[in-house]
Amino acid sequence: MTHAPVPTQTRRRVLPAGENGSLWEARPSCGIFEFRGMRLRLTVEDPAEVLFPTDCGLSLIAALNADLVPDLAGVNALDIGAGSGLYSVALLAAGAERVTALDINPASATQTAVNVMANGLDSTRLTCVTSPLEEYTPDERFDLVITNPPHLPYDPSYARKDGLETALVARRGGRAVYDSVVERVDTLLAPGGTLLMAHSSLADIPRTVTELTRGGFEAETLEVFEMDIPLLAYAEHKETMLTLLRERRAEGRAEFDGARFTVHALMFRRPGNATGS
Ligand SMILES: C[S@@+](CC[C@H](N)C(=O)[O-])C[C@H]1O[C@@H](n2cnc3c(N)ncnc32)[C@H](O)[C@@H]1O
Known part of the structure; x- marks a missing residue:
């Protein structure tokens, strides 16, 4: 497969190596993050059941914080793989009209609702859906x-x-x-809509960019974050996982250097009918 070049980025943040590298002010069961001038709070009751957001997820928040793109006021958004509700909370706080938080894990719905309410946000603007993305058939398409x-x-x-x-x-x-996001994007995204993705360099960024640009999207890299591969939860199996990753790297399907990888905050829009910005 011929891959389109990954778009060049404007900024690159290098987070420190080792376990202390984090964009969180506090962790692990409760975190505070800033989004567009607001201090927001996230809690996770059981981090073995719902992921406490990692720097990978938080990087997209940080990128959107800096660039103020797109305009989130009034959007009808879909948060795929909502987890603890990190993005749902941020979007509602930034003025999204409605947010649908979709996750395959039933524990995500409760945690997301708790976090939306704990931040004093209007929970009537939140809909939580428990479903695999592959089986999710919304009766509407989303702006974001x-x-x-x-x-x-x-x-x-x-x-x-x-x-x-x-x-x-x-x-x-x-x-x-x-792959499911790429396959389903036209079912999920309204014309003129925006897809925002925290994309790991361990999972073949060029492939996603190539497939979406082939579908008419323009890709923009908002920011690149370099950080440790989050292997703490797999400490015992670190070598097995690294071996798999090295195999993928040898095939050109993963990029990392030692224990360091990058997360690209990507924005996809179709030219000519973009909303926001
Ligand atoms: C890396 S976590 C991201 C959670 C949150 N958005 C964040 O950034 O902290 C990925 C989320 O996707 C969910 N997930 C995994 N496979 C899924 C699927 N096939 N359909 C829907 N959600 C899925 C997981 O349960 C998990 O909550």
Whole structure:
């Protein structure tokens, strides 16, 4: 497959190596983050069931914070793989008219609703849906779709069968949810809509960019974040996972250097009918 070049980025943040590198002010069961001038709070009751947001997810928030694109006021948004509701909370706080928080994990709905209410946001503007993306058939299309898919390769030797695994690990070498987003984008996104994605360099960014640009989207890299590969939850199986990742890197389907990888905050829009900005 011929890959389109990954768009060049304007800024690159290098987060410190080791476990202290984080964009959070506080962690792990409660975090405070700033989004467009607001201080927002996220809690996770059981981090084995619902992922406590990592720097990978938070990077997209940080990129949107800096660039103020797109305008979020009044949008009808879909948060795919909502987890604890990080993006749903941020979008509602920034004035989204409605947010649908979709997750395969039933524990996500409760945690997202709790976090929306804890931030004093209007929970009547939130709809939580428990469903795999692959089976989700909304009766409307959205102005904005935002997602931070699982990005680590699955292997039966380290299967945990809990919410943390669902959040971090995916079939097809970690690409399963990225592939579903690409396949379903036209069903989900209204004409002129915007797709925002925190895309891991472990899961073949050029492939996603190529497929979406082939579908008529223009890709913009808002920011690139360099950080440690989040292997803490897989400490015992670190070598197995790194071996899988090295195989994928040898095939040109993953990029990382030692224990460091990058997360690209990507924005996709079709030229000529873009909204926001
Ligand atoms: C990396 S986490 C992101 C959570 C949150 N958006 C964040 O950034 O902190 C990925 C989320 O996708 C969900 N997920 C995994 N596979 C899914 C699928 N096929 N359909 C819908 N959600 C899925 C997981 O349960 C998890 O909550």
